Amino acid sequence: MPSVNTKYFGTMAYAEESVYDFPSGLPAFEEHRRFVLIEQPEHAPLVFLQSLLKPELCFLAFPILVVDRDYQLGIAEEDRAALELEPDRQPELGTEALVLTLVALRDNFPPTANLMAPIVINLKTRRGLQAIRHDSLYSHQHPIEWHAAEQTC
């Protein structure tokens, strides 16, 4: 079984079929195309999106409904096509797509989540991308209030 050096948890073994494939990387990190999702019960519902290319690159993320339980997906048509999701509707959370929001922490400010550009993964193909919304319904610096009860991706 291959293993990965992680930013927070030392060396961890992972199954090849658990790798998420980001053909275009993420904006500003285009060369990072393969990630694993690390879930640790003591940190739940926080999850860790660890790059297989570089141990130092590990994003902290929440399932999007944890941050906003009423979040409405707005994945652009071209992004749905790139992920081979249904062209005429938004995917179903948790069954068709895994949707995470990346968390940023600035000095002396509470953590914020980027609800404008969630990470969307097609659960069938395990392929993902960062889907930037073209509307202005959600903030890229949404203050996090944690709803502990909601833990669904």
Add this chain to the structure above:
Amino acid sequence: MLVLRRRAGESLLIGDDIEIELLAVTAQGAKIGIRAPRDMVVLRKELRITREQNARAALAPPLQDFTSAIRKLRV
């Protein structure tokens, strides 16, 4: 900010070699065409914001600091 009113098919010029044409306006939004030199980067602003936000997210602090900051928010 300079604000202009344009109708579909009308353009505006920025400097000598940039032309921005309003192609169509629908309920979904305005369709804009841009003519500019090849070496000029044209980006949706959300993409730049996302790049900056990702760079910031990648500078995650030691996990201890982070989880305690998150715990404080727990409702």
